[in-house]
Amino acid sequence: xxxxxxxxxxxxxxxxxxxxxxxxxxxxxxxxxxxxxxxxxxxxxxxxxxxxxxxxxxxxxxxxxxxxxxxxxxxxxxxxxxxxxxxxxxxxxxxxxxxxxxxxxxxxxxxxxxxxxxxxxxxxxxxxxxxxxxxxxxxxxxxxxxxxxxxxxxxxxxxxxxxxxxxxxxxxxxxxxxxxxxxxxxxxxxxxxxxxxxxxxxxxxxxxxxxxxxxxxxxxxxxxxxx
Numbered sequence: 001x002x003x004x005x006x007x008x009x010x011x012x013x014x015x016x017x018x019x020x021x022x023x024x025x026x027x028x029x030x031x032x033x034x035x036x037x038x039x040x041x042x043x044x045x046x047x048x049x050x051x052x053x054x055x056x057x058x059x060x061x062x063x064x065x066x067x068x069x070x071x072x073x074x075x076x077x078x079x080x081x082x083x084x085x086x087x088x089x090x091x092x093x094x095x096x097x098x099x100x101x102x103x104x105x106x107x108x109x110x111x112x113x114x115x116x117x118x119x120x121x122x123x124x125x126x127x128x129x130x131x132x133x134x135x136x137x138x139x140x141x142x143x144x145x146x147x148x149x150x151x152x153x154x155x156x157x158x159x160x161x162x163x164x165x166x167x168x169x170x171x172x173x174x175x176x177x178x179x180x181x182x183x184x185x186x187x188x189x190x191x192x193x194x195x196x197x198x199x200x201x202x203x204x205x206x207x208x209x210x211x212x213x214x215x216x217x218x219x220x221x222x223x224x225x226x227x
Contacts, residue, residue: 061085061092066099077102079165083153084120086163087144091137094120123149 060067062085070081081102085095098120105111112121119129127149130142148156157169 061089061095063096066096069099069103082163082165083148083156083161086161086166087148087156088137088141089162090141094118
């Protein structure tokens with residue numbers, strides 16, 4: 001394989017210089033002190049949440065037999081089953097029935113073809129099922145399902161999930177410095193820029209859409225050097 005071209009690129013250097021000047025102009029209008037105060041408050045909340053996650057006690061809603069079976073499942077099925085258990089923590093029998101049916105047929109496709117009637121095999125029908133059987137499910141259960149159904153796996157696992165897997169995932173995700181930074185910066189405030197997306201939008205407006213990627217690359221490189 002030929003060596004990459006490492007010769008000076010005057011055209012690119014000049015372009016980067018122009019972009020740098022426009023970025024400096026955009027960033028000079030941001031009230032960083034006010035942003036830092038908000039970040040500090042958000043990071044404190046993150047640390048408090050981490051402490052809460054660490055202090056939560058383990059509670060197993062599965063029988064020992066079901067737990068042994070779940071622990072042998074492929075990762076996708078295992079996490080799906082455990083997430084169902086977390087969402088329907090007030091109705092563990094529903095999840096136990098799902099697991100027993102899954103165990104019998106070996107996969108969801110065969111179970112459904114055989115006529116499985118557990119609603120967990122048909123997630124698109126769950127919203128209506130919960131409403132039609134409101135007497136059997138708590139309001140919290142319905143809210144957990146609605147949150148998961150709307151926001152998806154990652155957001156549910158970060159914001160709502162309480163089982164061991166969820167706590168581990170939250171600790172890993174929340175413990176990252178980059179994650180803490182994002183959590184601190186995404187809070188919008190009327191009178192100043194409070195999110196990375198707004199910074200990028202401002203930069204894009206200054207340098208033009210065709211140069212936005214180069215501008216973002218420059219920001220990342222230079223902020224990393226100053227951090």
